[in-house]
Amino acid sequence: xxxxxxxxxxxxxxxxxxxxxxxxxxxxxxxxxxxxxxxxxxxxxxxxxxxxxxxxxxxxxxxxxxxxxxxxxxxxxxxxxxxxxxxxxxxxxxxxxxxxxxxxxxxxxxxxxxxxxxxxxxxxxxxxxxxxxxxxxxxxxxxxxxxxxxxxxxxxxxxxxxxxxxxxxxxxxxxxxxxxxxxxxxxxxxxxxxxxxxxxxxxxxxxxxxxxxxxxxxxxxxxxxxxxxxxxxxxxxxxxxxxxxxxxxxxxxxxxxxxxxxxxxxxxxxxxxxxxxxxxxxxxxxxxxxxxxxxxxxxxxxxxxxxxxxxxxxxxxxxxxxxxxxxxxxxxxxxxxxxxxxxxxxxxxxxxxxxxxxxxxxxxxxxxxxxxxxxxxxxxxxxxxxxxxxxxxxxxxxxxxxxxxxxxxxxxxxxxxxxxxxxxxxxxxxxxxxxxxxxx
Amino acid sequence: xxxxxxxxxxxxxxxxxxxxxxxxxxxxxxxxxxxxxxxxxxxxxxxxxxxxxxxxxxxxxxxxxxxxxxxxxxxxxxxxxxxxxxxxxxxxxxxxxxxxxxxxxxxxxxxxxxxxxxxxxxxxxxxxxxxxxxxxxxxxxxxxxxxxxxxxxxxxxxxxxxxxxxxxxxxxxxxxxxxxxxxxxxxxxxxxxxxxxxxxxxxxxxxxxxxxxxxxxxxxxxxxxxxxxxxxxxxxxxxxxxxxxxxxxxxxxxxxxxxxxxxxxxxxxxxxxxxxxxxxxxxxxxxxxxxxxxxxxxxxxxxxxxxxxxxxxxxxxxxxxxxxxxxxxxxxxxxxxxxxxxxxxxxxxxxxxxxxxxxxxxxxxxxxxxxxxxxxxxxxxxxxxxxxxxxxxxxxxxxxxxxxxxxxxxxxxxxxxxxxxxxxxxxxxxxxxxxxxxxx
Numbered sequence: 080x081x082x083x084x085x086x087x088x089x090x091x092x093x094x095x096x097x098x099x100x101x102x103x104x105x106x107x108x109x110x111x112x113x114x115x116x117x118x119x120x121x122x123x124x125x126x127x128x129x130x131x132x133x134x135x136x137x138x139x140x141x142x143x144x145x146x147x148x149x150x151x152x153x154x155x156x157x158x159x160x161x162x163x164x165x166x167x168x169x170x171x172x173x174x175x176x177x178x179x180x181x182x183x184x185x186x187x188x189x190x191x192x193x194x195x196x197x198x199x200x201x202x203x204x205x206x207x208x209x210x211x212x213x214x215x216x217x218x219x220x221x222x223x224x225x226x227x228x229x230x231x232x233x234x235x236x237x238x239x240x241x242x243x244x245x246x247x248x249x250x251x252x253x254x255x256x257x258x259x260x261x262x263x264x265x266x267x268x269x270x271x272x273x274x275x276x277x278x279x280x281x282x283x284x285x286x287x288x289x290x291x292x293x294x295x296x297x298x299x300x301x302x303x304x305x306x307x308x309x310x311x312x313x314x315x316x317x318x319x320x321x322x323x324x325x326x327x328x329x330x331x332x333x334x335x336x337x338x339x340x341x342x343x344x345x346x347x348x349x350x351x352x353x354x355x356x357x358x359x360x361x362x363x364x365x366x367x368x369x370x371x372x373x374x375x376x377x378x379x380x381x382x383x384x385x386x387x388x389x390x391x392x393x394x395x396x397x398x399x400x401x402x403x404x405x406x407x408x409x410x411x412x413x414x415x416x417x418x419x420x421x422x423x424x425x426x427x428x429x430x431x432x433x434x435x436x437x438x439x440x441x442x443x444x445x446x447x448x449x450x451x452x453x454x455x456x457x458x459x460x461x462x463x464x465x466x467x468x469x470x471x472x473x474x475x476x477x478x479x480x481x482x483x484x485x486x487x488x489x490x491x492x493x494x495x496x497x498x499x500x501x502x503x504x505x506x507x508x509x510x511x512x513x514x515x516x517x518x519x
Numbered sequence: 520x521x522x523x524x525x526x527x528x529x530x531x532x533x534x535x536x537x538x539x540x541x542x543x544x545x546x547x548x549x550x551x552x553x554x555x556x557x558x559x560x561x562x563x564x565x566x567x568x569x570x571x572x573x574x575x576x577x578x579x580x581x582x583x584x585x586x587x588x589x590x591x592x593x594x595x596x597x598x599x600x601x602x603x604x605x606x607x608x609x610x611x612x613x614x615x616x617x618x619x620x621x622x623x624x625x626x627x628x629x630x631x632x633x634x635x636x637x638x639x640x641x642x643x644x645x646x647x648x649x650x651x652x653x654x655x656x657x658x659x660x661x662x663x664x665x666x667x668x669x670x671x672x673x674x675x676x677x678x679x680x681x682x683x684x685x686x687x688x689x690x691x692x693x694x695x696x697x698x699x700x701x702x703x704x705x706x707x708x709x710x711x712x713x714x715x716x717x718x719x720x721x722x723x724x725x726x727x728x729x730x731x732x733x734x735x736x737x738x739x740x741x742x743x744x745x746x747x748x749x750x751x752x753x754x755x756x757x758x759x760x761x762x763x764x765x766x767x768x769x770x771x772x773x774x775x776x777x778x779x780x781x782x783x784x785x786x787x788x789x790x791x792x793x794x795x796x797x798x799x800x801x802x803x804x805x806x807x808x809x810x811x812x813x814x815x816x817x818x819x820x821x822x823x824x825x826x827x828x829x830x831x832x833x834x835x836x837x838x839x840x841x842x843x844x845x846x847x848x849x850x851x852x853x854x855x856x857x858x859x860x861x862x863x864x865x866x867x868x869x870x871x872x873x874x875x876x877x878x879x880x881x882x883x884x885x886x887x888x889x890x891x892x893x894x895x896x897x898x899x900x901x902x903x904x905x906x907x908x909x910x911x912x913x914x915x916x917x918x919x920x921x922x923x924x925x926x927x928x929x930x931x932x933x934x935x936x937x938x939x940x941x942x943x944x945x946x947x948x949x950x951x952x953x954x955x956x957x958x959x
Binding site for chain 2: 118119135136137138141142144145148151152156157158159160161179223224227230231268270271272273274492493496497509510
């Protein structure tokens with residue numbers, strides 16, 4: 080290890096993994112340590128499928144050590160399962176939760192994002208978000224439990240509260256969750272209950288702005304809204320949530336205030352940078368945006384700290400195209416991957432005495448699924464302009480794009496079979512929860 | 520529902536499911552309620568595969584409501600997810616944990632078994648058993664975590680404690696666990712670590728009696744012991760565990776006392792009847808055997824309470840063959856299924872005014888796997904006597920028998936693919952744990 084540059088990567092999401100892959104090729108120059116709280120890489124775009132019992136957790140996640148086995152073989156990578164507690168930028172080291180310290184020459188922070196409850200952290204207990212496998216199991220358990228509790232209720236009002244599902248936030252995750260919950264109630268669970276009709280379940284999607292999928296063009300938002308309504312989802316745009324307590328959700332709009340009795344609420348509204356962004360702000364005075372993301376230089380490093388890069392969902396980064404205004408980079412997986420490769424290349428440039436390059440995001444488009452046979456696709460085709468479509472063909476496109484990008488051939492195969500099966504049978508195979516839950 | 524006999528079935532393991540299936544055909548005579556704590560039926564014979572990350576939970580379990588959909592359609596079945604707290608036999612009703620009461624005319628108790636720590640309940644926290652999905656996830660997390668902790672250890676003694684796995688009890692579950700853990704260390708994880716060599720892991724299988732797989736003939740026990748040793752498992756027969764505290768395990772034999780530093784201990788030694796056996800003893804004076812199982816009449820009912828049947832692992836039942844001595848029924852899934860069908864038939868006989876029939880166990884043999892390409896098989900072939908074999912062919916036989924009996928075509932297909940893949944690659948696909956664990 081003598082003489083090699085020590086690069087420490089925090090986080091093994093899309094950004095961290097790509098950074099490690101790119102760096103490991105420079106086996107004579109860098110010695111890499113990858114630290115993550117968990118033992119797995121998670122394909123977050125399909126996490127809602129785990130939450131709604133369509134896929135098992137292993138189908139969309141893989142052990143980091145297995146995924147990075149080719150890089151391990153190169154001999155310059157150490158993987159540690161540990162949580163970073165503090166970053167000591169002047170001393171160039173991080174402290175882990177158990178007190179161990181790791182020194183670095185270059186640090187790449189790819190710690191991702193968490194939920195933001197807009198100052199109402201007390202809502203977290205009643206309205207779980209969807210970022211980790213634990214979150215997904217939590218939501219799966221609540222959804223399964225809600226139908227079970229409804230079946231046991233004699234009182235119609237209490238029963239309806241169990242059969243009311245509220246999804247807050249109509250970005251891609253919220254839209255996927257609402258569409259899939261409605262599909263479960265209207266197809267998967269039909270005729271499995273004696274006392275309730277699962278089709279009586281209500282799925283209410285609440286959005287603060289005036290349209291769903293705000294990152295798409297208005298015409299596609301409109302198509303997605305129509306598809307959601309066809310799937311039975313009740314849409315409430317222009318609604319601000321004011322209260323969540325596990326028994327009901329209150330929200331207000333220009334039309335007034337509404338209280339909806341519901342025990343099952345999914346939070347898909349706010350995203351906030353990982354707490355490590357705050358640690359960087361405290362340690363080196365990094366600037367955070369309103370969502371707690373770290374403002375970075377064009378080359379993804381920190382101002383005054385070229386040895387620290389921030390990438391992925393934690394970075395408030397811009398894309399630099401010659402001759403155009405810098406544009407904000409969206410929080411999607413292709414952007415995180417590209418940032419990982421760009422940051423790694425800049426680390427190598429620095430240690431070779433070269434000038435670093437600004438990050439340029441190659442935007443291949445934007446996809447979101449709404450539910451069975453329903454999706455919207457917005458592709459940028461170089462030279463042709465935008466290619467936009469929705470409905471069945473968009474859904475097929477979404478399906479194959481996601482399977483293609485799922486890491487590892489085996490996962491792809493299993494997911495393909497699971498989905499082909501689910502498509503024909505409406506069955507959701509992962510509808511098991513480890514143990515009973517007495518109440519919401 | 521007027522005039523129909525209300526049959527309440529507690530538990531949806533192999534026994535409960537079969538009882539419901541048989542009863543539901545008598546749609547004009549009985550009204551069935553099935554109560555279970557969980558929402559799923561679990562294929563327990565493969566649970567060790569979930570614990571050792573070879574299979575995902577949904578591959579070996581299915582929602583009860585989905586499995587019993589054909590029976591639901593007959594219109595005389597209600598399924599409730601709830602836990603039974605007490606049985607009021609004189610009043611013919613059970614009380615659920617939330618206070619709700621369910622009345623019955625006939626009760627079938629199929630609540631299964633739990634672990635017994637032989638009076639040392641304080642060991643449970645350090646040495647989880649393997650009966651539920653929660654147990655399996657717990658063990659999977661501990662095993663994954665142990666290798667991660669070892670990778671982070673500088674001290675060789677502490678490292679070795681993390682790399683020492685102790686399995687207590689060499690019945691089928693203990694043998695499967697030990698063999699598979701050794702396979703993980705020697706194949707799956709090789710070259711995924713930087714600081715440790717996973718092959719340095721020790722897997723120690725501790726057994727109180729003088730041989731493994733005591734329910735098999737001695738020759739097959741001997742073959743299983745040889746196969747285990749070939750897989751690298753250290754066998755300690757004739758050893759009694761005297762202490763487990765999460766940092767070490769102490770056991771004594773005629774050779775003396777030994778203390779083995781280990782943080783990862785799996786309990787596969789003692790089985791005890793569900794606490795509902797005790798509830799029956801308190802309510803109607805049912806007699807329990809030493810393992811807490813309920814002694815039943817030849818027709819699987821309780822003495823003095825023909826309206827209560829106990830089946831499956833909770834029953835200390837005997838098999839009655841004309842002209843032969845009654846023989847104890849083993850705690851295996853074919854026996855539970857047969858008891859379920861027999862109890863259901865006797866319920867119908869009773870309500871039709873016919874005489875109940877004694878239970879007769881059709882024993883098709885006994886299988887146990889040791890690990891990759893290693894198993895023992897003991898088949899009773901009518902007219903031919905015993906057919907016994909071990910090794911590769913026994914393993915193939917074991918494999919297909921288990922896939923065949925897995926409920927539901929889809930599960931079978933997924934398991935087959937998972938296993939075919941694992942066979943060629945040594946990969947274990949479910950090696951993800953939801954979140955980090957700081958310590959054992």
